[in-house]
Structure formats: structure tokens, C-alpha cells
Amino acid sequence: MIEGVEPAQRIRRYASSLYGLLLRDLRVQLRDGAGFVLRAIMNPLFFLFIFAFVFPRTGQGFSGGGTTFATILVPGLVGVAIFFQGVAAVALPLAMELGGTREIEDRLMAPVPVALVAIEKILFSAMLSVISAAMVFPLAWLLPGIPVEVTVANWPLLAAVVLLGSLAGGALGLFLGTSVRPRQIGLMFSLVVIPITFLGCVYYPWARLDAVPWLQWAVLLDPLVYVSEGLRAALTPEVGHMPAPAFLGAIGLSLVVLTWAGVRGFLRRTIS
Amino acid sequence: MTQGQPVIQIRGLVKHYGRPGQPNAVDGIELTIAEGELFGLLGPNGAGKTTTVGVATTRVLPTAGTVLVGGVDVQRDPATAKRSIGVVTQFNTLDRSCTAYENLYFHCRFFGWGSRPSRERAEQLLEDFRLTDRARTMVPELSGGMAQRLQVARAIAHRPSVLFLDEPTAGLDPQSRIALWEILAELRDHQGITVLLTTHYIEEADRLCDRVAIIDHGRILVCDSPAALKRRVGAGTVVELQLGGQADGLPKRLAGLPGVRSAEPTLAGVRVLADDQAEGLLPRIVEAAAGHHLRDLSVTETSLETVFITLTGRDLRD
Numbered sequence: 001m002i003e004g005v006e007p008a009q010r011i012r013r014y015a016s017s018l019y020g021l022l023l024r025d026l027r028v029q030l031r032d033g034a035g036f037v038l039r040a041i042m043n044p045l046f047f048l049f050i051f052a053f054v055f056p057r058t059g060q061g062f063s064g065g066g067t068t069f070a071t072i073l074v075p076g077l078v079g080v081a082i083f084f085q086g087v088a089a090v091a092l093p094l095a096m097e098l099g100g101t102r103e104i105e106d107r108l109m110a111p112v113p114v115a116l117v118a119i120e121k122i123l124f125s126a127m128l129s130v131i132s133a134a135m136v137f138p139l140a141w142l143l144p145g146i147p148v149e150v151t152v153a154n155w156p157l158l159a160a161v162v163l164l165g166s167l168a169g170g171a172l173g174l175f176l177g178t179s180v181r182p183r184q185i186g187l188m189f190s191l192v193v194i195p196i197t198f199l200g201c202v203y204y205p206w207a208r209l210d211a212v213p214w215l216q217w218a219v220l221l222d223p224l225v226y227v228s229e230g231l232r233a234a235l236t237p238e239v240g241h242m243p244a245p246a247f248l249g250a251i252g253l254s255l256v257v258l259t260w261a262g263v264r265g266f267l268r269r270t271i272s
Numbered sequence: 273m274t275q276g277q278p279v280i281q282i283r284g285l286v287k288h289y290g291r292p293g294q295p296n297a298v299d300g301i302e303l304t305i306a307e308g309e310l311f312g313l314l315g316p317n318g319a320g321k322t323t324t325v326g327v328a329t330t331r332v333l334p335t336a337g338t339v340l341v342g343g344v345d346v347q348r349d350p351a352t353a354k355r356s357i358g359v360v361t362q363f364n365t366l367d368r369s370c371t372a373y374e375n376l377y378f379h380c381r382f383f384g385w386g387s388r389p390s391r392e393r394a395e396q397l398l399e400d401f402r403l404t405d406r407a408r409t410m411v412p413e414l415s416g417g418m419a420q421r422l423q424v425a426r427a428i429a430h431r432p433s434v435l436f437l438d439e440p441t442a443g444l445d446p447q448s449r450i451a452l453w454e455i456l457a458e459l460r461d462h463q464g465i466t467v468l469l470t471t472h473y474i475e476e477a478d479r480l481c482d483r484v485a486i487i488d489h490g491r492i493l494v495c496d497s498p499a500a501l502k503r504r505v506g507a508g509t510v511v512e513l514q515l516g517g518q519a520d521g522l523p524k525r526l527a528g529l530p531g532v533r534s535a536e537p538t539l540a541g542v543r544v545l546a547d548d549q550a551e552g553l554l555p556r557i558v559e560a561a562a563g564h565h566l567r568d569l570s571v572t573e574t575s576l577e578t579v580f581i582t583l584t585g586r587d588l589r590d
Contacts, residue, residue, distance in 0.1 A: 005352055013384055014351070020381030027378070028369040105365035106375075106426065108331065110382035111354040272289070272332050 017112045021120040022127075024107070029089070029128065039088055040132035044077035044139055052146045067239050070148045074140045075231035076202030081136040082165045083200075083224050085129040086173025087193060090121045094177030095185055098269045108270055118174055118266035122259060125170030126163070133162050153237045157244065161230030164251040168223055171258035178265030200224030205232060207240045223254035276307035279434055279466045280328060285337035287323050287490075296335070297323045299490035305468060305483075307433075310460045312481035313470040314576060316588050320490035321470035322362065325438050328468070329359050342433055355383070358427035358465075360437040364419050366411045372422055373398060373407040376429050383430040397425040401455070417448030424455060428465065435459065437469040441476060453480050472588055474577045486580055493583045501579045507533040508548030510572050511557060515541035516565030529556050536585075541567075545578070 005013075029036055052070035097104040107117050140148045152158055180188050199219045201209075206229050209216035219225050226247040233241040241247075282303040288296045298320040305311045313321045326332030328339045330350035339346045342356035367375050376397050380390035398404045401421045406414060414422065420440070427435055437456075441449040457480065459465045471477055477484045478498045485495040494501060515522075519537045526535035526542060531550025536543050542561075546553055558566065580588050 005349075010351075016384035017382055020378060020384065023381055024367075024370070024374075024378040027374065031369070101368060102361070102363060102365045103367050103369075105359070105361055106367060106379060107382060109329070109354055109357065109359055111351050111384070113351050270331070272326070 014112045014116060017110050018116060018120055018123075021107060021110065021117065022124055025120070025124040026127075036128065036132075037135065040081055040085070040135050041139060044081060044136045045143075047073060047077055048139060048143055048146055052148070053143065067149065067236070068147045070140065070146050071150060071236055072205060072239060073203065074137075074148055074150050075235045076200070076228045078133050078136050078235075079165065079200065079224060079228040079231050080197055080202055081132045082129040082162060083169040083172070083196075083227055084193060085132055085166070086122075086125040086169035086171070087176060087188075088173075089128050090125045090170060090173030091177035091180070091188070092185060094121065094174070095180050095182050098178060099182040104270070114267060114270055115263050118178075118263045119259075121174050121177075122167060122170035122262070125173050126166035129166030129169055130162060133166070149238070150235050152235060154234045157230070158234035160248060161227065161234055161251070164248065164255060165227035165230065168227070168251055168255040168258060171255055171262050172223070174262030175258050175265060178262060178269050196222055196224050201228040205229070205239050206242055220250075223251065223258075226250040226254070276309075278304045279307045279309075279342060280305040280311075280468060281338075281340040282324070282328065283338050283340075285324065285327060285339060286335045287320075287327060287332060288335045296490050298327070298334075301337070301487075301490070301492055303485060303492065303495070305466060307466055308460060308464050310456060310467045310480060310482045311469070312477040312484040313468070313487050314472065314474070314477040314484050314580070314588075315470075315487035316472055316586075319487045321487055322438055323490075324487075325359075325436050325468065325470055329357055329436050330354060355430070356433045358430070358432035358435040360420075360423045360427045360435070360440050362438045362442060364423065366414075366419055366422060366426070368411045371408050371410055372403055372414065372418075375411065375422060375426050379426045379429045385430070393429055397429055401425045416444060417451065420444060420448060420452060421455070424452070428459065428463075432465070434466045434468065437467065439470055439472070441471070441473065449476075456480060474575050474588065478576050484576065486576070486583065488580075488584055494579070498576060501576060502574050505545065505574050505578050505582055507545035507578075508574055509546045509550070509553075510574055510578050511544040511546060511554070512538070512570045512572075513541040513544065513557070513561055513566060514568040515561065516567050517563075519564065522561060522564050525560050526557060529553070529560065543581070545574075545582070 048070060051073060052068070108114055110117065140146060140150055176188060176192060199222045201219065202224065206216065206225060209219065229242040230247040230251065232239055233244055233247070280303065282301055285298050285301040286296055287298040288294070301324060313324065315321050323332055327334045328341060328346060330346045330353060334347060341353050344353040346353040370378065373394050376394035377390050380393050398407050403418060403422060403425070406418060411419065441452055444452065456467055460467055481498060483495065483497050484501060486493045494504070519542050523535040523537050523542050526532055526544050531547045531553050533545045533547065544557060558569070577588055
């Protein structure tokens, strides 16, 4: 009879199972390494190329109030790369596995609470997010002819924002993956990813929205706003940004809420 | 009846799926399965077999009752219970993003095994299940029979004490079905694994299982060895008559013949249960049915199907 497993032993067991689950996801991702790299860099690459390289040469440049548009854009694009890794790495495969193939069954039978299988998805997604941030960040310097003024002004703040933002993105992916059916994936991009991106202070700092006050308040519902602003605070503080406690608190709050909703959705879809 | 330690204990199990007005999917099941048994849950689709296995494998929460697997309450401590449970689901749930080898290797890793033991176990299982030459094949490229063998190999990879299989041979070709039966008998005989399978194939329950519980509308009707269940019917032979006309008084007349235990009207004609080797039975039946446009007549041995019919008045496939 194995009832009454000691807490310490239990935690060790869970940790080693969790490690196994992460290894599986890593293996599957590595098989598609090129896909991962392309997914991370194509969006920022083309954004920077068109808006920061082509537009100034065609006279279509945006007025940046002293700073170049590229400088405003870089933290926002890093934010997008971080935040939507969860959608690609968690939501899409999860929607398929839960909705059609039921491939997740074997992982559900791993000797851990089912909620931990869901948490693993968030952790794995966050790992990928950190890697994509590291790939997108240098693009701005590597592309010739782009005038950016991006330096790491505050390393600990950068680490905190990237880490929290990556986890929140993973939690969003978990929530979406457990909420949508496979045939609704296209709709999810139109209804969720696009609004979050365009309202996420990616292409403009939040403070500038004071010109449209109702919008400035409305976008506060978008968790990406806080990731973009947080990255601005760490990378381009001269552009102006929200106070640190505000964006750190809000990212933390979205992480908690999305994790709760995601784990709840996962349990509902896997245990009847 | 049951030897050895009880490994699966199901007590007062009830499951109701939220929809009001619906009957209980499982309606008070009691079952004790001993170590090393190969046990079958036989019943038509929707009888509650899958739900019962679902609760026992921690995937369905019971409305009432308890299930212990290896002495652990599956609802109170599913994480610990899962260590002694292996599952083969009704549908192919192999990891399609992985190779055959990786399905086994990562399964062991999910159970906290180290890299080397996982690798060795995966290689051993590939060999045991004749899949070594498919080690690097991605799951979608495996044939149905191979995929099913791999599912069983994966389910026992962490050396569980109990293996649950839900309709394991549904949709398999006859050859693969027999191969799977051999594998399951081998697991019981040589590895001491307790096996609980659900099926709606009579032959599977009859030939493979040590004991069978016949289940219908969420309840167990009878539970015994296939031989004992068939003896209960009290008749060795089933004669099915297909008539072109009305049966009218025919069942009553047939029931009065010497050697006949009972005769019931069916959709197509009459079903006669008779003693084994009753002398001159068939000529007498044919003679009695003469005025009823007898079209066809088939004689079979009593099977678990007969048991189900005598208990429910319905066919297993209805």
C-alpha cells in the first residue's frame, strides 16, 4: 500500500515528472527548430525593415517627437515576440490535442496532478519566449541603416519584465488553447491576437495616447500594454513609460488571472 | 472465486453526467478484481464500461462511490494511483509528433525515470513488441496493428500493476486482434499484470478473460467465469429460426418439445434454447415450424451472447 507518501518525496517525484514533460516538449520543438526561429524573427524583421528602413526613405516617416520610430518600435516588437510565443507554442498544439487527437492522454496519465501538466505548458512556453526575446533584441542593431537608440538601461528590470511577460504569455496560450476548438483557430487570430497586438502599445508609448483619453483607459485591459511599457522602461527609458510598480503589478496580476483561467479550462477539458 | 490480493476495488460507483433527466451512466457498480486476473467488462455501447474505466484511471470524477487501485483511492490521490495504472484508450492517442521509440522513452521520463533506464526500457519494449525496425518511424506512419502494439507497450512501460484497456481491439483486423490477445495473455501469465478490459466482442470476453462481468445500463448483471456464465443459461444449444410468416403460437408449441428449455419470439422468428445433443431435436423443430414459412435455421453453442440475451431480452449489438 502506497498511501501516505511523504511531502518531500512527493515534491521530488513531481519535479522529475515535470522535467520529463519539459524534455518531451523540447524534443518536439527542436525537431522544428527552423520553424521556431522563423516564427520569432519574421514579424520584427519585416516591421523594422518597412517602418524603420523603407518609410524614412520614401518620405512616409512617422514623427517620433525627438525619437525615431525604430526606437519606439523595438521594445514593442520584443514584447510581441515574447507574448505570442504562448499562442504558437501552447494554444495551437493544445487546441488540436484537446479537440481532436487526444494525444495529451499519455501526459495526463503521468503520476502528477493534472494541473501540473497544464503548468508545464506555461513554463515551456516561457522558456521559448525568453529565447525569442534574445533573438529579436539584436535584430535592431544587426539590420544596417536603422537608427535606433536602444541600450539596456536596467538589467534587473529587463529580466523581471521578460520573465513575467513570458510566463503571462504562456498562461494566455494555455487559456486560449483550452478555450477554442480546432476549427476556431483562425478566428482566434482575428479576435484575440490582432486586437491585443494593435492595442498593446507596441507601436506607440502609452503616454502618447493622452491625445485619445478613452483609448488610453481602454487599452489598460490589454496585458501586452504592460509588457511593452516594461520593456520601454528597461531599454528606452528616454521615450517615457509607465511607473515600474504599475506595469510589474499588472503583468503579475494578468499572470495570476490567466494561469487560474487556463488551468481551470484545462481541468474542465481533461477530467469529466 | 477470486484468488490473490484484491488489486481493483470498486465500491458503490455512480456517475451522472450533469444533464438533468438523464439516467446514471454508471449506476451502483461493485467489483473486486484480484491480482493477476484478466477481467472483462462485456456490454453494449453506452452500457457504462468506458465511464467505469474512466473513473478507475482518474479521468472521470465519480458522483458517488470509491475506486481503489493498488490500495490507493484514485479520487483522493490520483497522482499516486497513476503510478500503478497503465491505460490503453479506445482511440489511438500516441504522440504523433514523436517516433515510436520516443513515445516509449518519454513515457518513462514522465514517470521520473532517468535517461538511461528509460532508453533501455524503450529498446527492450520495441523488441518485445516486434517494433524494433520501426523505432525511428513517426507515429502517423505506423499501421493500425503496430500503433495498437505500441500503445500497449507504452501503457506497461512504467511497470504498472494494473493495465486498463478500453475496447482494445475495436477496429483492428482479425490478425492484429489475435496478436493482441496473445500479448495480453502473456502479460498476465509471465509478468503478473492484472488486466481489466472492456469489450463488446463476445469472442474476446469468452476466449481471453478469466472472469467476465456483463454490464448493461450502468449495472452489473452477472459476474463469473465465461464457462460458469454459460452454464447458468442451462441450455447448451441455441437454435435460431427465421420465418417468412407470423410466429403466432409457434414459440409455445416449440417450448413444449422434449429437450427444449425455452423458446422466445425474435424480430425475424423464434429463438429456441435447448439441451445439448437432444436426440431428434432439429427434425421436430422443423416439423413444428412447417406452417410458418421456415426460411432459415441456425444452430450454435450457447455463448456469452446467449447469456446477455437471456438476461436482457436484447442482442448485444442492439
